[in-house]
Amino acid sequence: MTMRLGTLLKKELLEYWRTYRAVVLGVVFVVFGILSPAAARYMPDILATLDTQGMVIQLPPPTVADANAQFVKNMSQIGAIVLILIAMGAVSRERDKGTVAFTLSKPVPRGAFLLSKALALLIVTWAALALAAIVHAYYTWLLLGPLPLGRCAVMAALVGVYLTALLAITFLGSTLTKSLAVSAAVGFGGYLLISLLGAIPRLAPYLPGDLLGRALAAGNGAPQMAWGGFISALVIAVVCWVAAWLAFRRVEL
Structure with a gap:
């Protein structure tokens, strides 16, 4: 099975490379790595040029913390949406085309087939995130000041754990149905549910969204130790991966 x-x-x-999905994800993430410090650096200048009808808008000088805030926000919002759109066809696209049955007839174990898709999705996502973090650290240093790569790595890793939970939810949806629309609905539904529940103060510390605040704190050099969001994200991911496997074992191809 290891060889297979x-x-x-x-x-x-x-396949991710040939279909440009890996390229698209990498480019989007890297663009956010560049735009986050750029937006923090130049937004005050842009606002200063606007016609405010006599009102004076005074903004504090942009800092590294502002760039990090932009990075975390961009990756957890627009980045998450792009990731869901890419992950929604992980299994359902091949089921819809009928190529799954052909692949499994070689023979290929269902477990190896599903695991290879999950691992490929994780590798592409984390590689794109790592590249974005490096670019973000460089452009932040260039425009605003030094951002230690270690701090940036921890920040990106915590964002990555959050994205992994969303990835697992979308992957489960892709395994359960042949429809790309339904797979996307499952992914976006999970994203919306996590976001809405995270707005409840009593629940927020125990949900994956809490990782985003911890990520920002780590990037700013003030790490806050709290395991609620980390554990919940891992639990969601593991439950979704296992559920996907159990469902795929019984699915009719």
């Missing part, structure tokens, strides 16, 4: 898994994983990664 390795072959399938290479095939999946190559």
Whole structure:
């Protein structure tokens, strides 16, 4: 199974490259890595040029913390949406085309098939996130001041755990149905539910969204130790991966 898994994983990664999904995700994430410090640096200048009808808008000088806030916000909002759109077809696209049955007839174990897709999705996502973090640290240093790469790495890793939970939810939806629209609905539904529940003060510290505040604090050099959001994100991810496997074992191809 290990040999088959390795072959399938290479095939999946190559498919992400050939269909430009890996390229699109990487470009989007890297653009956010550049735009986050750029927006923090130049937004006060842009606002100063606007016609405010005599009102004086005084903004504090932009800082590294402002760039980090932009990065976390962009990655957890627009970045999450792009990620869901890419992940929604992880399994459902092949089921809809009928290629799953052909692949499994070789024979290929269902477990290896599903695991290769999950691993490929995780590798592409985390590689794009790592690249975005490096670019963000460089442009932040260039425009605003030094941002230690270690702090930036921790910040990006916590955002990555949050995105992994959303990824797992979308992957489950993609496994349960042949419809890309339904898969996307499951992913966006999970994203919306996590966001809405995170707005409840008593629940917020125990939900994945709490990781975003921790990520920003870590990026700003003031890490806050709290495990509620981290554990809940991992639990959601594991439950969704297991549920996807249990469902795929019984699905009719």
